[in-house]
Amino acid sequence: MGSQTVDAIKQVAIVGGVHGNEFSGIYLIKQYQAQPELMTRSSFNTETVWANPEAHFANKRYLQSDLNRQFKNTDLADMTLTDYEQSRAKVLNAQLGPKGQARTDLIIDLHNTTSNMGACLILTQAGEFYNKMAAYVKMQMPEAIISRDEDHVAAQDHALMCTLGRYGVLVEVGPQSQSVVRQDILDLMHKMTQHILDFVELYNHNNLPQLPKQTEAFRYLHSIKLPMNDQGERLGMVHKNIQDNDYQPINPGDPIFTLFDGTEVKYDGATTVYPTFINEAAYYDNNLAMSLNEKVFITLEDA
Structure with missing residues (x-):
């Protein structure tokens, strides 16, 4: 020891x-x-x-x-x-x-x-x-x-x-x-x-x-909100392809929301991101839909 x-x-x-x-x-x-x-x-x-x-x-x-x-x-x-x-x-x-x-x-x-x-x-x-x-x-x-x-x-x-x-x-x-x-x-x-x-x-x-020597990890970037109108009313929901797929990649152009009228809203970012806290119930008071993360690696110097 x-x-x-x-x-x-x-x-x-x-x-x-x-x-x-x-x-x-x-x-x-x-x-x-x-x-x-x-x-x-x-x-x-x-x-x-x-x-x-x-x-x-x-x-x-x-x-x-x-x-x-x-x-x-x-x-x-x-x-x-x-x-x-x-x-x-x-x-x-x-x-x-x-x-x-x-x-x-x-x-x-x-x-x-x-x-x-x-x-x-x-x-x-x-x-x-x-x-x-x-x-x-x-x-x-x-x-x-x-x-x-x-x-x-x-x-x-x-x-x-x-x-x-x-x-x-x-x-x-x-x-x-x-x-x-x-x-x-x-x-x-x-x-x-x-x-x-x-x-x-x-x-x-x-x-x-x-x-x-290397361990995969995810670093928080920012959170995104559910689609809302000017009165703060929700216009849509998390897309069914995203729901329950925490830590699975979202690529530019992937649908992330479905509006209640059936319209799909696509992810407009330039890079692949990884969602967490998708449709978290506790965050509905802030209308948060999910957190977006980047994939990173933790590197040990002496491993």
Whole structure:
């Protein structure tokens, strides 16, 4: 076994229920609380956190504000932001953070999507630790999808809960309808979480296996909205060829929307893109149809 790494991860938090109607994370942390050996490793301590129980009891994503949009440094410091989720964010920052000087080395934030995204590991920052984690998880779990999201944005400017920790990732698993739990989706979330915990153990002991030099990933570009008129009324829907085809290529000229009068709207971009969060139910309040991504590769220098 290798020597302890300089950058050892000593404190891990697994967080469920940031969104009250995404059930897998809530039930997974309950399972880990009942069977702590599932989350126990020799080189670090693991705690579980139920982030937004009141929203869960109300069977809603959130009560007043989306909790997973409250963690920019400026918002955490703003004492005029006092609705339920804004207040919860400050409590979580005190419990797990404080952001920028966090007592928690790694936050694993568990989420569900109604979109057909499978098991997706979302990285919010760049760096060797994340790159090695991505390579390890993909090697152990070939069906996993790696998303680099907006990893060019500084942690202090990220609004996501997982950026409270020194490191933070999201485990996003779907398709699962809001306010239900599915065994196949819960199993995928458990499987990916176990691989992350195993990775940290091996990383701490400087004992990682030979990792692939290149790992396929997707980086967020921008989101596109459903077709609407000037009054903000929806004029169409996601095209049937796109529905459920998360991470499958959209080429210039491919139909992406069907208007209710039958007209097809084609993708007018110049390059091939890869859609995620297709027709996500939680994003209908913003009329978002999907996120578009580019395919990238994570390269390990010393692999």
